Each structure stands twice: as structure tokens, then as C-alpha cells.
Amino acid sequence: MPKLRVGVLFGGRSGEHEVSLLSAASVLKAIDPKKYEVIPIGITKEGRWVMATDAERLLAGEKLTPRHLRAGDPEATAPAAVLAKGEAIIVPPVPSKNKTGSLVPFETQGHPAHQALNVDVIFPVLHGTFGEDGTIQGLFELAGIAYVGSGVLGSATGMDKDVMKRLFASAKLPITKHVTFLRGEWEAGPKKIVSRVEAALKYPVFVKPANLGSSVGISKAHDRKELGQAIEMAASYDRKIVVEQGVGGKRGKARELEVAVLGNDTPEASVVGEVVPIKEFYDYEAKYLSEGSDLIIPAKLTRQQTKQVQQMAIAAFKSCDCSGLARVDFLLEPGKSGRIYLNEINTLPGFTSISMYPKLWAASGVEYSELIDRLIQLAMERRAEKDRTSYSR
Numbered sequence: 001m002p003k004l005r006v007g008v009l010f011g012g013r014s015g016e017h018e019v020s021l022l023s024a025a026s027v028l029k030a031i032d033p034k035k036y037e038v039i040p041i042g043i044t045k046e047g048r049w050v051m052a053t054d055a056e057r058l059l060a061g062e063k064l065t066p067r068h069l070r071a072g073d074p075e076a077t078a079p080a081a082v083l084a085k086g087e088a089i090i091v092p093p094v095p096s097k098n099k100t101g102s103l104v105p106f107e108t109q110g111h112p113a114h115q116a117l118n119v120d121v122i123f124p125v126l127h128g129t130f131g132e133d134g135t136i137q138g139l140f141e142l143a144g145i146a147y148v149g150s151g152v153l154g155s156a157t158g159m160d161k162d163v164m165k166r167l168f169a170s171a172k173l174p175i176t177k178h179v180t181f182l183r184g185e186w187e188a189g190p191k192k193i194v195s196r197v198e199a200a201l202k203y204p205v206f207v208k209p210a211n212l213g214s215s216v217g218i219s220k221a222h223d224r225k226e227l228g229q230a231i232e233m234a235a236s237y238d239r240k241i242v243v244e245q246g247v248g249g250k251r252g253k254a255r256e257l258e259v260a261v262l263g264n265d266t267p268e269a270s271v272v273g274e275v276v277p278i279k280e281f282y283d284y285e286a287k288y289l290s291e292g293s294d295l296i297i298p299a300k301l302t303r304q305q306t307k308q309v310q311q312m313a314i315a316a317f318k319s320c321d322c323s324g325l326a327r328v329d330f331l332l333e334p335g336k337s338g339r340i341y342l343n344e345i346n347t348l349p350g351f352t353s354i355s356m357y358p359k360l361w362a363a364s365g366v367e368y369s370e371l372i373d374r375l376i377q378l379a380m381e382r383r384a385e386k387d388r389t390s391y392s393r
Helices: 017-030 055-064 078-085 135-143 152-159 161-170 183-188 190-200 224-235 284-289 303-319 356-363 368-387
Strands: 004-011 036-043 049-051 087-090 104-106 114-116 121-124 178-182 205-209 219-221 240-245 255-263 268-276 294-296 324-332 340-346
Touching: 004 017, 004 078, 017 036, 017 078, 017 368, 036 078, 049 078, 121 368, 135 152, 152 161, 161 240, 161 303, 161 340, 178 183, 178 190, 183 190, 183 224, 183 240, 190 224, 205 224, 219 224, 224 240, 255 303, 255 356, 255 368, 268 303, 268 356, 303 324, 303 340, 324 356, 324 368, 356 368
Parallel strands: 004 036, 004 121, 087 114
Antiparallel strands: 036 049, 049 087, 104 114, 178 240, 205 219, 205 240, 255 268, 255 324, 268 294, 324 340
């Protein structure tokens, strides 16, 4: 039988572009070339889609000369090489009738023929805006292409921290107190916003752009001055800002717990992991740039706490209508009887060498290459289920 053609999609226009390149490099190294014909597809920061002319040779070259992964270095990271040397392609948003798995010439009015993508399944490793917010998923739906991860609704709700929290609350899942407002409201009346935050929450608070991941744009504010600065930074990344009550306070720092979820209609939860950040909290630098943040797998919890966190992770996954994969994050109050709060869900978690999602599944008995197989299988199953639906009478 012919190999399944898998397009690994990375890069993108978001602030997590570099993280995406590293995640894709890890996926490309682990995916089985005996099972799949792998097509690396990049999206530049300007939004141009490119593909390697000779993908297999590019990947083989990386394996023959292993180097320390550096996100933007074409000589060290295959995804960066695709972005630097790849040829432009077009993804027409119409279902392809070509069943051969080949690239189809696609002419645009007034322009020469380009390569139009035709693959069996897309493995998007796009983090943040335009990657895990439902926008790229909508394109795949229009094109009738199977893809790894949540659909349009699950991706959009899992991206927007405000909408996400509303769904968690509707499912009666414990969340921290928070205040949401728009950038325009802040610019029109900053004093009103500060008063509103201080009336509802106690310092310290966490200020976040509603629609971004990898802790980009997130700050911890200990007082009013820091709050204003944090809001300004978050507002540069999104029109909606979420301010959350810190957990722990004077009693000590909250423990940061994470669970990986895998599946479609009947999802499973991994063992629970704990992050002990090198910095005051697990920000972008602690996640991707610094060495020293400890990942404890499994987390030291009671059986009851472990079961509770796993059940909450699956409930969160279902409440946002997710599919394929997600990492669910929690905050545990200090002390023996500390309460567990659901923090957020990430529908396209990182796949770098230090990312929690693959590590949690490895500790649960699912190794990296098998995990990729499972995700591709889930994508194909979801596409088959989607194709059962009638869209006209």
C-alpha cells in the first residue's frame, strides 16, 4: 500500500513562530519514514506558504549531521531550512478530487502556476494566533483535509482564555477569580479598569493576552504600578485582556500541574506532571530559553488528587469540544488540603525536546513515535466521522 502523505505544518505569523520551528524539528525527527511520506510545510512570519523541493533529502541530511536545535538556523533545523529555501505553494480552499496524493498544478489569475498542496493528513505544529485558534482549521475543513487536533470550535474556545473560562464554569469546574476587559476599554479609562481589577481581585495577579500561548505577553503584577505596565504589554498582543487572581498568596507559591489528554470522543488522561519553574512563574523564558526548570513526572500527589486532576482534565477537554490532543494546566494551593484550580487548556501543546506533552505520555507508556501514530490515526478517524455528515437535503 502507498505510504500515507503527512504534511507537517509549522512557522506561522504568531509570536510563537520560533517555538513552532523547534516543535516541528522534534516531530520530523520522530515520525516514521517507513510508514509516512513526510512533507515539511512552512509558513513564514509574513504568511507565505513554502515547501521543500526535496523533503526526504532535507530530513535525511538533518539526521546525518545532528546538531543542537536552533530555531532560526537553516543549517541546524530542518523547518528553518524549509522557510529559507522552500518553494511557494498554494492551498486552495476546495476539496481536492485528486486521489493520487501528488502535488497538483494550480494557476491563479494573472500569475504562473504554483504547487497546490495535496496530502492525506496535516500535522499542524503551529502555536498561537493563526495556528491553534480555529483559523487554519477552517481552511482545512474547506479543503476537506484530515488534520491533527481540535476542530474550528474546539481550537477557538481553547485559544480564548475568556471564553474557555466561561465553558469551564458552565461545566462546574473550579477556576480562579478573574476580570476580562478590552484594549479599547483600557485606553478609554485606565483608572476605571484598575479600580475594577482591585475591587474584584487581590495582588498578586497575572495579566494575560486572552488569545496567545507559550506564556507570551504574560506578567505577574504585585501592585498597581506593575498592573498598569503588565496591561500595556498584554494589550500589545491582543484586544482582550484577562487578569487572574494569583493562587497561594502569602501562604506560598501554587504548585503548577499539567496533564496530557489524547483521544476524540473518548479521551484518555496521562499521568500528572509538575513544573517547578526556575523563575517566579513558568513564563516564556523559563519554558524555552532557560535551563533549570524542573519537570517532575509523575507529580507527588495523593491517589485521590491524581484521580481528581485527571478527571478534571478530561472534563475540560470535553467542555471545549476538543479532539486529538490537549495539555490541561492546573494550580494547586499550598498546604495538605490545598484546592485544585483548572487554569487553562492548550489544544496544540509544544513538541520540543523539553515539552511536557510528549514527556507525560512517555511516562504513561506511549513513546514519542507511537504518540505521533496515534495522533495521525485520530485525525483520520475524525475526518471519516465528519464525512458521514450530510450538508444538504
